Amino acid sequence: MGTSGFSWKLEDHPKFPKGKTIGLVVLDGWGEANPDKYNCIHVAETPTMDSLKTGAPDRWRLVRAHGKAVGLPTEDDMGNSEVGHNALGAGRIFAQGAKLVDLALASGKIYEGEGFEYIKECFDAGTLHLIGLLSDGGVHSRLDQLQLLLKGVSERGAKRIRVHVLTDGRDVLDGSSVGFVETLENDLANLRAKGVDAQIASGGGRMYVTMDRYENDWGVVKRGWDAQVLGEAPYKFRNAVEAVKKLREDPKNNDQYLPPFVIVDEGGKAVGPIVDGDAVVTFNFRADRMVMIAKALEYENFDIFDRVRFPKIRYAGMLQYDGELKLPSKYLVSPPEIDRTSGEYLVHNGVRTFACSETVKFGHVTFFWNGNRSGYFNSSLEEYVEIPSDSGITFNVEPKMKALEIAEKARDAILSRKFDQVRVNLPNGDMVGHTGDINATVVACKAADEAVKIILDAIEQVGGIYVVTADHGNAEDMVKRNKSGQPLLDKNGNIQVLTSHTLQPVPIAIGGPGLAPGVRFRKDVPDGGLANVAATVMNLHGFVAPSDYEATLIEVVDN
Ligand SMILES: O=C(O)[C@@H](CO)OP(=O)(O)O
Ligand SMILES: [Mn+2]
Ligand SMILES: [Mn+2]
Numbered sequence: 151m152g153t154s155g156f157s158w159k160l161e162d163h164p165k166f167p168k169g170k171t172i173g174l175v176v177l178d179g180w181g182e183a184n185p186d187k188y189n190c191i192h193v194a195e196t197p198t199m200d201s202l203k204t205g206a207p208d209r210w211r212l213v214r215a216h217g218k219a220v221g222l223p224t225e226d227d228m229g230n231s232e233v234g235h236n237a238l239g240a241g242r243i244f245a246q247g248a249k250l251v252d253l254a255l256a257s258g259k260i261y262e263g264e265g266f267e268y269i270k271e272c273f274d275a276g277t278l279h280l281i282g283l284l285s286d287g288g289v290h291s292r293l294d295q296l297q298l299l300l301k302g303v304s305e306r307g308a309k310r311i312r313v314h315v316l317t318d319g320r321d322v323l324d325g326s327s328v329g330f331v332e333t334l335e336n337d338l339a340n341l342r343a344k345g346v347d348a349q350i351a352s353g354g355g356r357m358y359v360t361m362d363r364y365e366n367d368w369g370v371v372k373r374g375w376d377a378q379v380l381g382e383a384p385y386k387f388r389n390a391v392e393a394v395k396k397l398r399e400d401p402k403n404n405d406q407y408l409p410p411f412v413i414v415d416e417g418g419k420a421v422g423p424i425v426d427g428d429a430v431v432t433f434n435f436r437a438d439r440m441v442m443i444a445k446a447l448e449y450e451n452f453d454i455f456d457r458v459r460f461p462k463i464r465y466a467g468m469l470q471y472d473g474e475l476k477l478p479s480k481y482l483v484s485p486p487e488i489d490r491t492s493g494e495y496l497v498h499n500g501v502r503t504f505a506c507s508e509t510v511k512f513g514h515v516t517f518f519w520n521g522n523r524s525g526y527f528n529s530s531l532e533e534y535v536e537i538p539s540d541s542g543i544t545f546n547v548e549p550k551m552k553a554l555e556i557a558e559k560a561r562d563a564i565l566s567r568k569f570d571q572v573r574v575n576l577p578n579g580d581m582v583g584h585t586g587d588i589n590a591t592v593v594a595c596k597a598a599d600e601a602v603k604i605i606l607d608a609i610e611q612v613g614g615i616y617v618v619t620a621d622h623g624n625a626e627d628m629v630k631r632n633k634s635g636q637p638l639l640d641k642n643g644n645i646q647v648l649t650s651h652t653l654q655p656v657p658i659a660i661g662g663p664g665l666a667p668g669v670r671f672r673k674d675v676p677d678g679g680l681a682n683v684a685a686t687v688m689n690l691h692g693f694v695a696p697s698d699y700e701a702t703l704i705e706v707v708d709n
Contacts, residue, residue, distance in 0.1 A: 158498035160693035165706045168692030170664035171614035173605045174573040179580025181623020181654030188629040194595035198603040202659035208670035212655040215622045219679030221246040228651040229622025230289040232436050235518035241684025241699035244486040247435030254483045255298045265466040265482040272429035272464050273307040281314040282433035284330045287321025290436040304346045312351035312422030314378040319405025320584050321650045327405040331390050350390040351422025352377040355408030361439035364513045367541040371442045372455040377410040381420025385411035426462045437471035444478045474523045488521030492684035497527045504563040507575040508552035509539035515575040545581040546590035550597035557601035564608040576601050579625035586647040591625050615662040623652035668707045
């Protein structure tokens with residue numbers, strides 16, 4: 151805020167008492183949709199979530215979790231964990247990376263900042279490498295932004311460009327990688343016709359190459375390093391369209407898990423390893439899956455895997471991915487300044503906080519929740535526990551994931567009475583939903599529901615309050631549909647499986663013995679979204695939210 155009168159002190163709420171233990175559950179990828187057989191949440195046995203919905207109509211509602219409600223450019227943008235948890239934690243809607251990059255490209259400001267000046271130094275003598283997710287999913291990156299960037303850099307002196315593509319199939323349909331690579335190849339051919347030496351240099355599937363997160367499996371980043379920097383991969387092709395088509399022929403491969411490949415010249419030599427004097431831009435705007443590669447590209451001292459070579463490059467991120475680590479130090483677009491998050495306020499007001507998830511979502515309830523900052527605000531009041539995720543498997547193989555372990559940790563934290571807020575993320579609906587395996591996703595939803603029950607039982611025992619919500623949809627719709635909602639079929643008559651998030655709203659339920667009988671959801675915030683949750687939770691802790699927070703969802707009526 152910067153104003154001299156600023157204070158972290160929150161006003162006491164006139165109607166909500168302090169000192170209640172709050173169990174705050176985020177079901178990842180758990181939206182609300184019409185019941186049908188592709189709605190895994192509906193198909194699964196979910197007695198706990200069902201009872202929240204039907205048991206107390208004044209204490210269950212839907213909130214918006216996509217599009218402008220979470221700071222995304224348009225209402226066609228599905229929700230995602232980054233923007234969802236940012237909104238949940240920050241209590242306000244910030245224009246998010248996708249939008250900020252759009253604006254910077256449209257105004258040309260992206261080419262005026264320090265980050266671009268820095269990489270531009272390499273344009274005369276070196277190669278510009280662009281590494282990122284190739285799709286129009288809009289969660290981590292967008293093809294149209296890459297296209298504008300290619301045009302912009304070539305107009306501003308980049309003479310040799312190499313694109314290192316990561317295929318998607320998670321935010322977009324599996325198999326769509328071929329079309330995206332064709333589009334990019336076409337653009338690069340147009341650049342070549344204008345005298346720019348532009349080519350795809352390497353590729354691989356996002357879940358197998360480069361885009362790991364929260365240090366779940368550094369092998370993923372290493373595979374990317376080998377292909378992108380060293381020019382080494384198990385598969386070599388003369389062109390990327392052929393690479394993706396050929397590698398997809400193996401039924402074990404899909405877009406998300408395509409093995410790494412490099413493009414080679416007629417002599418079999420990789421066309422685009424990264425060498426001294428080159429510039430590198432990672433063009434994803436979203437943070438979590440770029441932090442690890444950013445460390446490998448930026449840190450002089452790095453010993454997590456053998457980089458073999460550490461080229462002297464100029465590296466910039468599309469955004470700065472970690473505000474606390476200041477990583478990367480150079481970036482093209484300034485990230486949203488998500489300040490004064492609810493977590494920081496509550497800690498300043500003495501609220502003792504416990505947060506837990508398993509590795510694949512750990513940063514969601516900590517890093518994203520706290521406005522893309524790693525670490526504690528106050529380590530004597532906070533405890534964050536990460537339960538190691540399974541690695542090297544797709545989660546349809548173990549759809550229960552670590553839901554039980556997370557719930558038990560939360561239960562113990564609640565029963566210990568050492569914390570005022572116990573916050574968890576239950577990943578199942580999302581992580582298994584992304585595999586496109588409908589049966590496994592049903593198992594996943596049941597496991598998440600059972601975990602919720604354990605946490606609610608603990609809250610019951612300590613006389614606390616629960617808040618159960620979600621960050622965006624996923625498991626509630628597993629099929630691509632036409633405009634009238636009918637499932638779409640592919641050319642073989644099979645349904646087109648939807649692995650992505652959705653545009654659906656998500657539920658929020660409150661309750662527990664600590665909640666006074668007259669507390670209910672207000673009727674006058676019909677468009678409420680995830681950003682309204684922070685003020686709500688602050689009230690339940692006994693505080694009035696800061697005046698610029700989105701409105702609370704709750705009120706107290708005299709019975
Ligand atoms: O896996 C991810 O990176 C995204 C989808 O691209 O999912 P979520 O936003 O739920 O983390
Ligand atoms: Mn999520
Ligand atoms: Mn997801």
